[in-house]
Amino acid sequence: MGTHLDRARVHFGRDTSGFLEGGRYALIHTRSLEFDELRPYVPGDDVRDIDWKATARSGHTLIKRFVSEKHHKILVVADAGRNLAAVTPSGERKRDVAAHLIGAMGLITLQRSDEIGMVFGDARGCVDIRLRRGETHLESMLHRFHDHGRGRPGPSAVVTQLDWVAHHYRHPMLVLVVSDEPDVDDRLGAVLRPLTATHDVIWGLVIDQPAVTSVSDDRYGYDLGSGRRVPGGAVLGSTVVEAYRRAEKERRRSLSEFLHSCGVPHARLGGSGDIRAALTTMTGVLARAR
Known part of the structure; x- marks a missing residue:
């Protein structure tokens, strides 16, 4: 097995039984x-x-x-933009956690002879890898995703990839979206709601390490979006730190409510150790929906 799939297997394990069985997204019989x-x-x-x-x-x-x-057609829609260079609470790069999640889904498809493809990219555009089967295809797919991140990716904008799928993939599929936590805005709603009318969509949200951990933290962070340094809690003070925590809690609540309103099962991943539980939760919701 290839390097990238081996890395995914370390975190996901070898047992793929029970995943994608009996759900409404079993599309080809x-x-x-x-x-x-x-x-x-x-x-x-x-x-x-x-x-x-x-x-x-x-x-x-x-x-x-x-x-x-029952065979499936599975499409991974992945953000490969600048935001994925940030760090998760586990200390891993978000891009690595995303790759391990995609690889885990690939391991599931291998045992079932399912077809899988991927659309990934950033705000500048998309790379479209058509659906195929097999280990060689999966390893190549993960290699291309990994190489994109090693270059100079553009700003993250997963709505760009979702819009591409909405216009180019008309037949029902299981769509796994892999990104960080996007802002809820009109453009995201305009793309996601029609997408869920055609496809079954699940969303793995790879979360950031908190920008500010405590009022005693004197380390400076770095905002990948703006390129600015972020003062630590010792500089900001307790009032600002508490306001930041409230804002983050509200932002996540708003995103979850939005995804629920669109009928999108989702899970947050703070590291590769969360992958198996996240996939169990997301695919389990769809299996119980019918």
Whole structure:
């Protein structure tokens, strides 16, 4: 297995059973060669499935029933912009956590022969990787995502990638969005609501390490968006620190309410150790929806 998938497996584990099974987003149904049972023929059944020997013995027309396989079309929509260079509460780069989350979804698809593709980029535009199957495809997909971040990415704007998907992907899919916590504005609402009418959307939110940790913290931070240094709590004082904490709590509450109103299951990840629980939560919500 490739380097990037191996890294994802370290955090996600080897057991992929139970994920993406029985949900409403099982979009393509094929029949396996695994025999299940015999049952009476009913009009509309494929006559090629009739078991003539069993029919002759029983006096009733019986057909072979096979195990149904459900395959998915999965599209990852990922922010690969400047915001992903920041650090998570676990101390990891947000870009690394995002890559491990994407890789974990890829590991799930390998066991199921699902198709997976990705649209990633920044405010300047998108890279569109079409849906395919297999380990080589997944490793290449993760490699391209990783290389984009090693260059000089533009500002983050995941709405750019969502807009691309809304205009270029018309058939229903399971869409996994991977980004930091975007601002809720009219443009995001205008793109996301029509998108959820066509696709099943789940969203993994890779969160930032707090800009200010405590009033005793005298370390300066760095704002990737503006390029400015951020004073520590010891400089700002307790009043400003408390106001910052209230603002952050309100911002997250507002984002969660917005995603709930759009019918988008979501989970926040403070590090790669949260990946398995996050995917369990998000896919579980969809599976229970039907």
